[in-house]
Amino acid sequence: MFGHGLGGEVLPPIIIENKQASLSISITPSVFDENPEKYISLRLFDSNTDAIIEHVTFEFELKKDGKQIFKDIFHDELGNLNIKVFTDNSNNITIEGIKEPILGGWMKSNSNPLILRGPVFTSGGLYEYTIKILSINSDSNIINEEIILDGGISLAQTNYFNVNDYLNEEKTLQVISYFDTINNFNFESNTIEFSMPFDWNQNLEQLSVVHQEIRVPNTFGDFLSTRYDSTVNGILLPDESVTIDDYSFEDRTIHLVVNQELIKQIQNEAIRTSDTTMNFQLRPSETVKFPLELVTPDLRYEVFLSWEPEIIHTEGEITFFVTFEEIFSDKSKKLVEYDLSIIQKNNEIFSKHLTGNVNSQTPNSHKITFSNEQSGTANFVLSNIGGNSLSKGNFILVIQSPSDIQNDSSIIPEWIKNNAAWWADGSIDDNSFVQGIQFLIKEGILQIPYTTQGSSSTSNQIPEWIKNNAVWWSEGTIDDDSFIQGIQFLIKEGILQITS
Template identity: 60%
Template sequence: MICLGFSTSAFGHGLGGEMLPPTTIGDRDATLSIDVSPSTFDPNNPENFVTLRLFDSNTEAIIEHVTFILELKKDGERIFRYMFHDELGNLNFRVISDNSDKISVDGTQEPLLGGWMRGNDGTLTLTGPIFTSGGLYEYKVEVLTVDFDDNVLDQRVELEGAISIADVKTFEVTDNKNQSHDVQVISYFDTISEFDFDSNKMSFSMPFDWNQDLEQLSVIHEEVRVPNTFGEFLSTKYNSYANGVLLPDEVVTIDDYSFDDRTVHMTIYRELIKEIKEEALKTSDSKIDFSIETSDSVKFPLEFATPDYRFKVFLSWEPETIRAGEETTFFVDFDELFSAKTKRLAEYDLSVIQNDEEIYKKHLTGNINSDTPNSHSITFAPEHSGSANIFFSNIDGNSLSKGNFIIVIEPQANSQQSKSLESQEIPIWIKNNAGWWANNSIDDETFVQGIQFLIKQNILQVLSITTQESNSNEIPSWIKNNAGWWASDQLDDETFVQGIQYLIKNGIIVVN
């Protein structure tokens, strides 16, 4: 006879998985972990794997001959409730999600209680409408037997929690240079919609019942993944909002773990949700309108933990704007985790990588666990303007003690170098004019009008050129020659532009 004894609830939103607090089974403490892999919803890949693992909390030894009842719900509606059994206590089954009317189970059944087990081919598969969208999935696990198939617990153990299947959507945005970027928004709570990007702000919405029992809620977690080429949206600080309510700074964290993109996390815990509820309800009671924007202020330091959890690394720099051609001093702190934090020296490698090319590298020795940060100055060349990765590796000689920050190198100030015309949409008549002018088919005034068009359209940038007085308004013959050669592609853009800059600098072409 199976009797209902006690239940242990652990309300938490695991991101694709969760490990529950220890609970007592017989004379020992046991821990249950549940995982779903992959933990993202992909309509093009309906296959997921679910793993339940019961183990001794003290020794981490697997508890064998476990019979589970697993119930899965979403939005309060039951998806399934099945009994499972595994001889090794490490239950793993495959889920194939589709839009059919019911769920089918492919496996064998344990003879004593009838729990589903792996079949002769070693697999156990559930097929049907299971993980049909991203969002929060609540589960309840009941442990019926342990150690032996017929060792039915007098006190059934019940465990509850929730896991999140990430809803991932990709949006194309256009920056202020008319370049497009793919931005990913990942929701670990529910599906997202109404995405918009305007200047320095991204916004999107998610269904949310503000009148629900918020005590059953743990956290709402959203991510925005920004490619490292999207310099306009790479900031040291972001402001975040929910239904127009400005959220505290600690809601947003920056994660540059990838060389290819930055992940901006928005993590809103239950107490904050309760705190802003009254104000949020003025906008909507059925959804959260999120927005995140770059901040004009700077937030230092940036930080990351190394993959081996040996160090936490903090980075700041001055001046706040990293600009090509100007010296930037970087300040880095290494804080040793899980140690006595004794002050000492350690070696490490510092490199800067841009477009998969190492543009700077140096082997250094610096302070660990010190109140005084290590400082290092770098001057980036003009051609290195744009986003880059500053990479710390081999910290204290450990290959796994490494990490990455994304930085933006602004173009050189007061540069007399024009934009490359190759990347611009140059009207064909401009080059035609240059050729005709070189052949005296059109006059100086018509040619100058074409150059002024380039300047007004921001194709040719000359803001930094200081005009000088000239004794002559005549255009030198060598510039006419240059124009002819440029029109016939015998001269590159840069050399031609230098000639135009000469005309402006000497007041022959007047720029208002």
């Protein structure tokens, strides 16, 4: 049995005594935490009119991991049953209330709520329910036919995992599941993997969305990227399913949202991997996604940020582009004052009060140069937009020093080395190879002195030893520096023209 997830759901309507009846069920709050108090709400209503169906008696069973938590009969005169739940470590579950005289369903008294005490919500994850409708419309109107409704609702649970970055420093990642329990977590080669029970053969019409959050500390520089690639059962998710939220100063939240339509689209292919699990993978993308975006807490502005060069490095000028768009307005062009600051390790390393464009296709640009001492992660903070304290936003930056760029071989995308090998054996032409090298130089990944570039050579013949170098570099036989010497030779001779 697999459920439909989330902290609540509305089941499709069924016919009960000539009424199109739907059941709404929810747990609030829908997050598993130290608070022992929660509410279970059941509401039976006419799906055509949204009117509550009165005098409903429910037989209600709740299970977790296949084990029964409780099973009893409950009644509400208005058909809107609310059960107050106090979870504790006792051995038994007790019910406080009065009993309806005909079917013996537990119900609230005039002055006190209906209370359930005991080991009910002892962990996060998926809780399965089975509900039988025993009476409607009047206490004595007992339904002869068996009407059974079942499904599952979830309590979101935060999971903590300690991993080591490429410097062997320990970082704590959080995975918050809004559907079911997280299993098989693994972090290797800058890639997060985990799985979750999921029935790919279930009725997907009752499923709304599967939502996971991965929270990455802002000190985890090599996992902070402008874009992430994520897969489910090996199937690449579209960009709109993976979003970045940098609102917190302490960490970045990456949302993985797989909606019903997407699950239907990938269902047949996903089942080939597993029909009982949803296997997630998340890693920083090798390509850049701009602009980053956020919405201010007061819902006044949508803010977009990009920069160039795409890799932020020290001792070189970085141009940031900021665009403000009003969310609810006539979208007319105007000017607005705002504060821009860059915070690193609780210290302000840049601060300026500015005036910029709003609702304009021309972004506001700011040129900033970082010193070597400022390498690492930092917060790019926009605040007091238009003089409003709640019009603010934060983006996380990763600032690299030249030594970081040269020493971190993983910064060179794998496709570049593949290009080098294919170019050497003639599978791709010179132009395709040059585009890859231009990318590395533009982003500061390969440091090539621009001043040494020669004029266009009368002979575009690339020496054979250069292609040999490309093969050896792609295989890891020679290091980056040896390969760079060959590229410098081509530039000096004017064989390879690198545009700025």
